[in-house]
Amino acid sequence: MHHQRHNHSHGHGHGHDHHHDPKTNTYRERLRQAANKSKTLEEIVSNPAAACFQPNDLTRLLAMPTYDYSAVKEAFNSRPCIKSRSRTWAPPAGPDPLLKLSQGTTTAGLTAHASTKPTTTTIRRGSIATSVEHSKLDAQFRVGFSMAYGHSIELNMENEVIKGGDAIDSGTYIFDRDELPYASVIDKDWRGKLCEECLRKLPKEDDDNAVLECRSCPRLTDGSGGRGEDLDLGPAKFCSRECLEQAWRTWHGYECKFMEELDQFEQDTRLALRIFWRNSQEGVRLVIKESSETSNNNIDTLTSKAAGLSLNNINSDLNKIDEANRKPRVHSKDGSQISIQELYHNFDRLAPKAQMAFLIKAHYLQELMGLSKNAARELAQIQALIKFNCFAIKSKIYQDAGDGGRISHQEEYAVGSGVYLLASMFNHSCAPNAMVVFGVQAKTSLRGELGFASSGGRGVDPRVLNVLTSKSLKAYGSVPAQVEISYGPTGGRMPTEERKECLRQKYAETFRKRVFKCQKGSYACRPMLDDEDECPTCGEKVDRAIRNKMMQLIAQLLGDTSNPSLPLSRRLTLLKTLEVSQSRLFVDTYIIYGHTCDQLAMVYTQSGDLGQGAQWCRKALKAVMVNFPHDSIEVAQETLKLAGLLFNNQQHKEALKHVQAAIVLYRGHYGAKSKEPDLLELYKMEEVLQPIVEKYY
Numbered sequence: 129m130h131h132q133r134h135n136h137s138h139g140h141g142h143g144h145d146h147h148h149d150p151k152t153n154t155y156r157e158r159l160r161q162a163a164n165k166s167k168t169l170e171e172i173v174s175n176p177a178a179a180c181f182q183p184n185d186l187t188r189l190l191a192m193p194t195y196d197y198s199a200v201k202e203a204f205n206s207r208p209c210i211k212s213r214s215r216t217w218a219p220p221a222g223p224d225p226l227l228k229l230s231q232g233t234t235t236a237g238l239t240a241h242a243s244t245k246p247t248t249t250t251i252r253r254g255s256i257a258t259s260v261e262h263s264k265l266d267a268q269f270r271v272g273f274s275m276a277y278g279h280s281i282e283l284n285m286e287n288e289v290i291k292g293g294d295a296i297d298s299g300t301y302i303f304d305r306d307e308l309p310y311a312s313v314i315d316k317d318w319r320g321k322l323c324e325e326c327l328r329k330l331p332k333e334d335d336d337n338a339v340l341e342c343r344s345c346p347r348l349t350d351g352s353g354g355r356g357e358d359l360d361l362g363p364a365k366f367c368s369r370e371c372l373e374q375a376w377r378t379w380h381g382y383e384c385k386f387m388e389e390l391d392q393f394e395q396d397t398r399l400a401l402r403i404f405w406r407n408s409q410e411g412v413r414l415v416i417k418e419s420s421e422t423s424n425n426n427i428d429t430l431t432s433k434a435a436g437l438s439l440n441n442i443n444s445d446l447n448k449i450d451e452a453n454r455k456p457r458v459h460s461k462d463g464s465q466i467s468i469q470e471l472y473h474n475f476d477r478l479a480p481k482a483q484m485a486f487l488i489k490a491h492y493l494q495e496l497m498g499l500s501k502n503a504a505r506e507l508a509q510i511q512a513l514i515k516f517n518c519f520a521i522k523s524k525i526y527q528d529a530g531d532g533g534r535i536s537h538q539e540e541y542a543v544g545s546g547v548y549l550l551a552s553m554f555n556h557s558c559a560p561n562a563m564v565v566f567g568v569q570a571k572t573s574l575r576g577e578l579g580f581a582s583s584g585g586r587g588v589d590p591r592v593l594n595v596l597t598s599k600s601l602k603a604y605g606s607v608p609a610q611v612e613i614s615y616g617p618t619g620g621r622m623p624t625e626e627r628k629e630c631l632r633q634k635y636a637e638t639f640r641k642r643v644f645k646c647q648k649g650s651y652a653c654r655p656m657l658d659d660e661d662e663c664p665t666c667g668e669k670v671d672r673a674i675r676n677k678m679m680q681l682i683a684q685l686l687g688d689t690s691n692p693s694l695p696l697s698r699r700l701t702l703l704k705t706l707e708v709s710q711s712r713l714f715v716d717t718y719i720i721y722g723h724t725c726d727q728l729a730m731v732y733t734q735s736g737d738l739g740q741g742a743q744w745c746r747k748a749l750k751a752v753m754v755n756f757p758h759d760s761i762e763v764a765q766e767t768l769k770l771a772g773l774l775f776n777n778q779q780h781k782e783a784l785k786h787v788q789a790a791i792v793l794y795r796g797h798y799g800a801k802s803k804e805p806d807l808l809e810l811y812k813m814e815e816v817l818q819p820i821v822e823k824y825y
Contacts, residue, residue, distance in 0.1 A: 172485050174393050177492035180205055186488075195483035197505065200491050263307035263550050264464035268296055271463050271553055272608060273456045280555045282608040283601060284461075295602040299799025301571045302562065302611060306592035309546030310468060311379070311402040312521060313395055317692060318543045323367035325375040327523060327544050327590045330367055340366045342376070344384050379405050386497060395545050396518065397489055400510040403468065403547060404503070407510075412468055414509045415502060458553065466549045473513035486511040517552040518545050522566050523590040541692065548593050557612035561599040563761055563797065564613055569804060570594040598761065598797040643718040647671060655715045675713070682709050686720075689727065700731050722751025729769065738777035745770045764793035768806055775813050781825045784817040 178186060185203040192199065265271070265281070268289055272282040281302065283290050290296075314324050323330055330339045345363035364380055364387075366372040376384075379402045383390055390398055407413065457470040475483065490507035493499065520542040551564065567590040601609050642655035646663040653665040662669050685706040689699060707728060710721045726748035732741040749766045756762040767790040774783035787810055794807040 172481065173488050174397065176389055176392055177489045180492055180495075181488070189484050189488065190481045192484060193480055195480055195487060197487055197491070200484065200487050200504075204491055204495065206495055262464045262466075264304050264462045265550070266300070266302055266304050267462075268300075269302050269611065270461045271458050271466075272610075273458070277555055277610065279456070279458055279553055281463075281553050281595075281611040283603050283611075285603060285606065285608050290603050290608075293602070295600045296597060297799050298597050298599050298796055299802045299804075300597045300601075302595040302597065303550065303571065303593075306570045306572050306594045307548050307550050308589070309519075309521075309548050309591055309593070311399060311406050312544055312546035312591055313399040313402060314544045315395060315542065316391070317690070318541070320362055320365055321693075322523075322543055323371050324364045324380070325366055325371035327521060328367050328587065329525070330365060340369060340372050342366070342372060342380065342384065344376075344381075345387060378402070378409070382497070389496060393489070396511060396514050397493075399514055399518070399545050399547070400490075400507055401493065403510050403514070404507055407468060407506070413506065414469060414473065414513070415505045463550045463553060466553065468513075468547075468549065471513055471517050471547075471549065471552050473509050474516055475509050475512040478512060478515075483508070483512075514545075514547060517547050519548055519551065519564065519593065520544075521546050521591055521593075524568065543590070546591060546593075551593055551595065554595065554613045555610060556615040558614065559757060560612050560614045561597060561601060561609075562595050562611045562613050563598045565594055565596050566590060567592060569596075596798065641718075643714050644675075645713060645715060647674070678709060678713050682706065682713070685709065696731060696734055700728075700735070703728050703731060716747065717751050717754040719751055719755045722748045722755070725751065726766070726769075729773070733773060738773055742770060742773040742777060742779070745773055759793060759796055761793075761797055764790055764797060765806075767793060768810065771810070771813065775817065780817055780820050784814065784821050787813045787817060 172190060173181075173186065181189070181203055182205070189196075189199060189203060265284075268284055268287050269281055270284040270286075271279060273279050283296070285291065312327070314322060314327060318327075321330060322328065341363040342365075343363070364375070364384070366375060375381075382405055383398075383401065390401070458466055460466065475486075478486075486508040487504060490504040490511065493507060494501075494504040521544040522540050523543045524540050554562070567588050570588070570592045571594045572588065572592060595611070595613060597611070601611065603609055642657055644656040644658060644660075646653035646656065646666060646668050647670060648663065648666060648668040650666060653663050653668075656663060656670070660670065685702055688694075689702045689706060694702075703724060707721075707724050710718075710724055714721050725744045729741045729743075729745035729748060732738075732744060745766070749763075749770055752762050752766045767786055771783055771786035771790050774780075774786060777783075791807070791810045791814065794804065794810060795802075798804045798807055
């Protein structure tokens, strides 16, 4: 068997970071913030919104003790960032494509708006929204509520199987059908490589189905009447006419003209806009009360609707927020009727700086796109909702590499972010009993319910999500067991640092790890915390200037190596430099160092050097085993990588040991009867290795 699968996971620690850009910025931001202790004003607000405020005004707004939307509007200056845009959009002539699409014309969506005059965006309820069948829970589960945990997913005590005392095996799908996101957005690094609507790989040039480009996307010039150079911002690309038309109906038709500005925002802000469009199409609002333009702190939240509570001056009474959040919001026990209004956004739990940053960005978008006067408040709350409910969408991308094409590897990337209504009902646990799966690992794929024929030959939608029990669950007495996922790497819900920041803000917990080496270089010295000024073992003083310089170098290298289209030789050179720098600063069990070792293993595998690949994979596995529970899916995936490398390098005895260890771990998560692709691959390797080891070793 000449097949090895290298499952290289990006975005373990994204959206999404999110929040964030779940894949690109997680480690870079972590290290940069540790070195500089704070972000610049532009990083907090994001350009181009920050350009609409004088630096002194921006500093004053972000330092205010409470959020004040009136102050944001007063300080806002649309020149030159909106009214005198330095670059122009020259649309091709043609009828309004959105009008044609709303009338059901299948050939629309390929031409641009005839007029560039700014207008107020108005969307009528139900006019162009596409109805999507809601997912619901399997009959063995339900949406529960308690004063201690709020809403959660738990065992259904009314189900005959549960009442009978039977246990639910690991590997059980919790959703009756896979869930599609309420709204999603592609990661900017994957624009031009994946479909911007469904996140599938774009067809190759020689395929029958050519890539479709939106002809309405602006041709951005330097304002010299078409004589200048175009910006490096290509049109939106889609894998099919179906995706192009769906995107135009739901989000692209509203954003197309403003691609230059929106491309400068972080992923979460672009996702917030798409939720805003869908809310508008469906007549849904989070801000339920039109408020005075002059009053401060007047954002009414969805929790006020649920609890009958006025949240004006909410920052002075957080107990009322807690009381409101402890009121039941979801009334469909099977989860099929959950709406975006029933998700927590916790805007009023955020620090005033974060609240003002959301309002500043939202007001800029309101002015830029000609939205209704209350749109900024709505967008601010949507940004907060995303912060607490966003999932990084992970997709496995396969490539051939080395050895005459006999060896293949798969890389798991966070290719986008999305908000899922039913999946947002799960609570967090650092020792979860369930895990989030996407695309080919979801229920429809493994059961053959969504093959190539039913999806137009394009395969499984990478965005579909399900949740899988990773441990056996059983009710004890009348107390239903909660089903919990990890909001961190396991679920891909958000990058680690953003998850920690959310937990800090909610629970005021401190997260500190001993990861730094003593600068004296002695192996006898114990690891240090980042805020310790001297080695606790030998007393060596920490040279902060040297440490900060190294951290900035590492941050730069992490950003450079995150580009998935980087040439192999260049990636290898950068990764070697990165590993040397990290090994001088961090202990070898630090997860960021382990991530670099994992990348090195993948690159050496691609180049055909399986021995070096296995060596670096062993180091990566060591870091993963220190940072995650011994039976976690992260340990299982890294063990599979090492087993595959050893198998293809004909290190049979060691390969069999890791194959059998990985089988035990995968069975624990997916169940012994699962047809999960990784588990089937392990069975095949065991079948080949067992007789060889028995005969020759």
